[in-house]
Amino acid sequence: MSGSIVRALGWGVGIEQQYIAVNPAGDEIAVYQTNHSGQAVPATPSDDDDDDGIVKVYARGGFEHIQCATFSHKPGILAAGQSDGTISVFDIRVADASLAHLRPKQQRPVNSLSFNQAGLLAVGFDKSRHDYGLQVWDVEHYSSSSNNSHINKPAYTYISNEAVLSTCFITGEPTNLLCGSYKFLREMDLRSDVPVFQLATRNTLGITMDPFVPYHFASYAEDGTLCIWDRRNMGSVVKRVQSVSGPLGPITSDVPALTFSKLLADTRTNHRSCFRYSSVRKGEFSTCFNGEIVRRWQTGVVPEREESKGMETHGENGIKGPKEERPNIERDTKEIETALSDLDLSDSLFVTFVLDVKTVYERVISFDYIPDLVSATKCHLVCMRQSGSVYKMSVLESPESIRFNSFNEFTVSGPDGVFTHFAMEAPKPEPEEYDLDEESDDDKSSFKPSALTNFLRYEEVLLQDICAVMRARAMVGYSTVPVTNVLLMELGVLAAGNWAMRNSWKWLMLAQRAADKGKMQAEGLDLGYEGVLGIWSGVAGMGNQQRYQRGSVGENIFVKATQSLVASRSGKRLPTIPSYGNREAQRKLCLYVAGWDIDRAELDEKLTKLIGLGMYEKAAGLAVFHGDVAEAVHILLSSKKERLRIISTAVAGYHAYKGTPENSPWKDQCRRMASELDDPYLRAIFAFIADNDWWDVLDESSLPLRERLGVALRFLSDKDLTIYLNRLADKVISHGNIEGLVLTGITPKGIDLLQSYVDRTSDVQTASLIAAFGCPKYFQDVRVDHWIDSYCTLLNSWSLFHVRAKFNVARAKLARDEGGRTRAKVVPRQLHLQCIRCNKNISKPALVRAGTGLKPKARDPNKGCPHCGAPLPRCAICLLSLGMPIPLDVTLRVNPRQEPAERAFKEWFSFCLACNHGMHAGHAEEWFAKHYVCPVADCSCKCNSK
């Protein structure tokens, strides 16, 4: 035996559990008790991994090599079997309690002990020729104070001349016990001399009953093979082999429910192993390996099939039809069917999963389970080490399941219980955590994965996730109306800090204003929501879009259209641009589209505004971008910051060195400043004044895209502009920079951009809202359908049905072409009213049949079928035909404030689709406010709860 610890089921004191331990030397037996008093609930798992978690409460020494020990169901009563054959029964809770010594006729080691509820103690002895191997003693009347001389001989004896290696009473059946000798596993009934069954097997050691399933027990063999047996099948299912008869009757050859070959260490060697059924979780047992790992085996039961019980069908609900009726499906599962035919016979046990628990301290020789105080499914372990020290450890276990809902809330289930994370009551549209200078791809070092050593709080992660952000945005009114969106963003309730999004909605606002006023339509060509690139590329940029009413767009039409569009706007004096001829109009239109159609007065106004806001750098930058370096110097000088005033003097050098082609220290200094300064506007100013070259400004990726676009449109030559625009477009598309919409417009290229935006951010909301401006009005794209579908599904799952409906309505409106027809596919009507007499659709007007000259009878379409004139069904409440106005209750004055629409709704038809009874909607509302059942007599339909 040399050291073991076992949970004494039923010995618990309050919340504390007790454990029987025999020390490795075999001379002391002790009771350990868990100690939860320090902390009601352990705060962290490591807290109770110390020795305080379990304490020794009783001990009794002075034994000589304890071979085995067991506990009675009476708390305190223990039995210890020693190698000299003496079994000591005593009450450990009473100090100096008298020992009742049970001795066999012949002195030999005690192999196994087991108590039953009735106070009988089964003892398995080693082999002796003149004595029985299995003896049952009645120790019910043990007394801790007398000398217990009344317990002097066994009550029952069985199996002579054979060693009994292990024995165990069957839980719940005090008269039956299992015992194993070298070759046989037997079940004995105390009322009979013949075993219930005897089975030839070598798996006869360490018989243990499953504490949850009374018919399962485990045993192992000398070589470490472990078997789980099902007692119900023993000796009955498998036929008895009559010819082979053992010493006590016929021998059966049942097979175990589960066999694990050499799972435990070989008992003939010195390796120790330990087997325990879990007293916490049903179907679990554990084994200990090398003193370091406790392996927890979980088993499941496949119950007996209903067919094999003689029930052929599954009642009315089963799958109907034999296999022949399903010839269209592949059936190549023959092998598996034969392989599994055994499985079908009866309930079968199988291993579901295995959990490994590393012990805190090594060299564990014995262990048992400790239930958790809070959760019934969680467990701890008590371990005994080779040295005899005992400690308690927590068992970490993975949660079983985590599920999210569409609110980014989640629920976890696991051994600890079930927990839900609920999101905040009112989520706020938090700024997204994505960098704004997303174009600076050389700047990735700032976002190293390894740099994240401190984790965020999970609430934050969930709240900042696009799932929560989109919902919050939808709830504050993020919609297809650019004006409101921009307003919301300026108020800071929507996408605060997300400048890219704000700029693109601002552009959309301008684009919508222009499109609504017809400023983007001429000569039958509609350039609404086109981007700078599309307009600059001309006809080539219009590919695959329905922007022209009369066939395909020709070059001349495009030129004419741009010219007339520019002419219609020529109110302002735009700065001179390096373009002539056809290209001039195109470039001007580009300036309009980009929102840079400002004249000098407007620029000054804007600069004053920026200065007023203290944004001197930006104002100076804008001045330079409009070619006015002098103004920039002036602005910087007017600043209160000393640094800026100093910078202004440096910038003022521009005029002095402008014409000189050779390098000068001033130019070098400017170049250095252009790479060193923090502010992007100042960097751009120096980059420009150093070499008088706009490309340096255009490559400054931290400047807002629109401003760079303005510079390019104002100063680059036609050829350079084409190159620059294409290069920029490729970049914004591949980066999914939503600001780039001003460049691509709502065109197929814009959809490419939005797609990479969606790939990166999963923000289908913004993508759907923006794409609705161009798709399906100008073009079709399955990707847009995909986003809109995803977005609508999300809105539905948030129960924001109104938002979804409004979005669909807005989408259909945006898709209207010049003729007012919508190009969006409108969901068809899903219900039609059919006349009960002529079976025609009531909502369709009657057709005038050509040739007959017969005019349909002029009728009020609300009162009867327009085809045959049959009256509509009657309202079940007022018994008038539906469609008739509801008679006014004379006692009630018509509420003058009642909306006409509301009144009309009250008179509208309302049908129950289950019982087909109809009434006025207003009457239905009144009726079902008080009733569940249909108002029609004898109809028991619960119309309103369908």
Added chain:
Amino acid sequence: MKELKSFITGHEELVHDISYDFYGKQLATCSSDQHIKVFDLDAATQTWNLNDSWKAHDSLIMKVAWAAPEFGHVIASISYDRTIKIWEEDTDEQPGLGRRWKRMATISDFRGPLYDVAFAPAHLGLRVGAIGSDGVLRVYDAMEPSDLRVWTLTSEVQVLNLPPATNLQSDFSLTWCPGRFSAEKIVVCALDQGVIYTRDAQGRLTLAANLPEHNGLIRSVSWAPSMGRWHHLLATGCKDGYVRIFKLVEKAQDVEINDASSGESKAHSAIEVELLSQHDDHSGEVWRVNWNLTGTILSSAGDDGNIRLWKSSFSNEFQCMSVISANLN
């Protein structure tokens, strides 16, 4: 700071699965104690109130799944008792009496204990698939979604050639591709194999791709909702200790494959599987992985008892953003 809110399910044994309905208003739980429970959300107090609890199977119930809302309040459950059962809420019955959820069908074609069940996305109709230790994926359709009592076996695919031994642990899982803008796809994991099937022109499920690199039982698989993204994301949790995130790109091949039997030519689409990253942060087995509804947060649970939340960074690398501690109490 808002903590995780514990609620007492009243299950007597371990709760193996939980499942939200589409609107997040109901929660179904299943347990070793052979019972299913459904809870209704009380939004005002943020508590779950028991809708009903009933004994649903004759063995441990491993999974519950909700059907799409267009089919009503319908759940499917699978158990080690080899059956799929379909349940529908009967709103006429009083809650809490064990009668509110009516068993509409019992599907018992399986030869071994079942491990996972999933409903197909709604655009494919009312379709349910399950896999268990007989190694056969079976897919059933309710041809008439208004009649939940009749389910027709429409596909049967042998994923494993031999059933696993009963004294070894095994694991199976499956999930459908939730996107509706590409052909039907389903990923099935059986032991250490992850296989993606697509439906071909003849309506059969055919092998499309394998999930590489697994060195142990695949415990769990989750297909991220595509949310309009061009690529698919898929995650697995494996006994070998890794959370793996795969990126799937469908390549529409221009090569037209002529089908001899029908004479039709159909464009064949291939799936390219790329392992984006693998993480062994759980320092032990990974048991569960699950995406959130936008496919932007991946949760994983492992032997360390922790839940980790993974999120893609700007440079498209997944990294652990948050750890929810083991000791939920």
